Amino acid sequence: MLESTHISLTTPALLFPAISLLLLAYTNRFFSLAALIRSLSDAEKPVSHLQLKNLRRRIVIIRRMQEAGVTSFALCVLCMILIYLGFNQSGSVVFGASLLLLLYSLVLSVLEIRISVDALNIHLKGLDGL
Helix, strand or coil: CCCCCCCCCHHHHCHHHHHHHHHHHHHHHHHHHHHHHHHHHHCCCCCCHHHHHHHHHHHHHHHHHHHHHHHHHHHHHHHHHHHHCCCHHHHHHHHHHHHHHHHHHHHHHHHHHHHHHHHHHHHHHHHHCC
16 A cells, blocks of 8 residues: 555645644643633632633643644644655654644544633533522
């Protein structure tokens, strides 16, 4: 199967803008979560155990999203280098690994969104009690 697979130098380059935008979005999520955590620590009201657990999970997931995205980006660059040097089969394998890491990053993104929605629901429950 790999013997017949041939990708050009421009194929992995097509992922550069997509991965860059994803990394920017992930960084924005991280910064907004960091700002939320800092604001909670300054707040007078106590923070529920469920909220803290939720925030910790989200931090770990966002870190993994960023790591997978950066690694995917690095593998795209490595793939281009391999293709440039004439190692097309190796380049194809590295490109496949890059795509898998990108997919993993996207799955983690969906998971983080779901946890974020759970956090909002916890907050809404707290508001119901007022």
